[in-house]
Amino acid sequence: MSRLDVFINRMLSQRACLNHAVELTKGQPGPVFELGLGNGRTFHHMREIMPEREIFVFERAIASNPNSTPAEDMVFLGDVYETLPAALKRFGPTVRLIHADLGGHDLAKNDVFAKALSPYVEPLLDHGGIMVSSDRMYFLRLKEIPLPQDAVPARCHIYQRG
Amino acid sequence: MSRLDVFINRMLSQRACLNHAVELTKGQPGPVFELGLGNGRTFHHMREIMPEREIFVFERAIASNPNSTPAEDMVFLGDVYETLPAALKRFGPTVRLIHADLGGHDLAKNDVFAKALSPYVEPLLDHGGIMVSSDRMYFLRLKEIPLPQDAVPARCHIYQRG
Numbered sequence A, B: 001m002s003r004l005d006v007f008i009n010r011m012l013s014q015r016a017c018l019n020h021a022v023e024l025t026k027g028q029p030g031p032v033f034e035l036g037l038g039n040g041r042t043f044h045h046m047r048e049i050m051p052e053r054e055i056f057v058f059e060r061a062i063a064s065n066p067n068s069t070p071a072e073d074m075v076f077l078g079d080v081y082e083t084l085p086a087a088l089k090r091f092g093p094t095v096r097l098i099h100a101d102l103g104g105h106d107l108a109k110n111d112v113f114a115k116a117l118s119p120y121v122e123p124l125l126d127h128g129g130i131m132v133s134s135d136r137m138y139f140l141r142l143k144e145i146p147l148p149q150d151a152v153p154a155r156c157h158i159y160q161r162g
Helices: A003-024 A041-049 A080-091 A107-124 B003-025 B041-049 B080-091 B107-124
Strands: A032-035 A055-059 A075-077 A095-100 A125-133 A143-145 A157-160 B032-035 B055-059 B075-077 B095-100 B125-133 B143-145 B157-160
Touching (some): A003 A125, A080 A107, B041 B055
Parallel strands (some): A032 A095
């Protein structure tokens, strides 16, 4: 299996899991968070499948394609260890869906980041709220739930607050 | 259709066309050229599906994942308008397969680049030699041939020297 194969599986799974999460959260209130914007392709997709939702983006520095750049007032600019607590203060535990693709080259480094990030993500979600992540997260109270059929196991994870 | 959808289709088509090109050129002599290395995912895939081939990479500056970095003597470093003529001098019209994904954000800019690049690519291919490109190319003598079934039309192009 080549790195291209792995990458394609990750992208396919990311899309499948996000589409699935939209089904699972349909009609329920709350904002959506995108952790890391990057090129903005996934943000573009999220806007398309959730046109009615407010989607807030957390990023150190915006470097996305102009077609996929969030409005200024929808961005939490800076270090997530500061912006996620700020978002918790602002919104409380009301977030409906959080997506993250930490995905760097270094798998061990991603895992360390996922571990560090998990306690910052966990308190944000509302009851029934969902996190879609390309990396395994380390939550205390969120439960990992089954992937949709068109996702590739281990290329994506879905967690839900009970 | 979101930018994520378009991107997934491009990656799926790139892989399908490369796999197809390997079938079409099986047992025929000649090196393979990868124009643009980027992250190296596609190069990694090409090495996997053509372990017996010499694959030369053309790139301005190597910035690939360490798992997908070519040996130094397999790289033509610099401007393609200089390195492709140098390769033509070295190999003559013997190349079996050329792959290019010029794919930047700016479609108009890609098209200008594809037009400028085409006359540099065309003389390199051997009879029956194939070019797989994510962008439409502007060849005088190469013929566009049908895509494999698992590629998405217009997301990839295959050209062959008669």
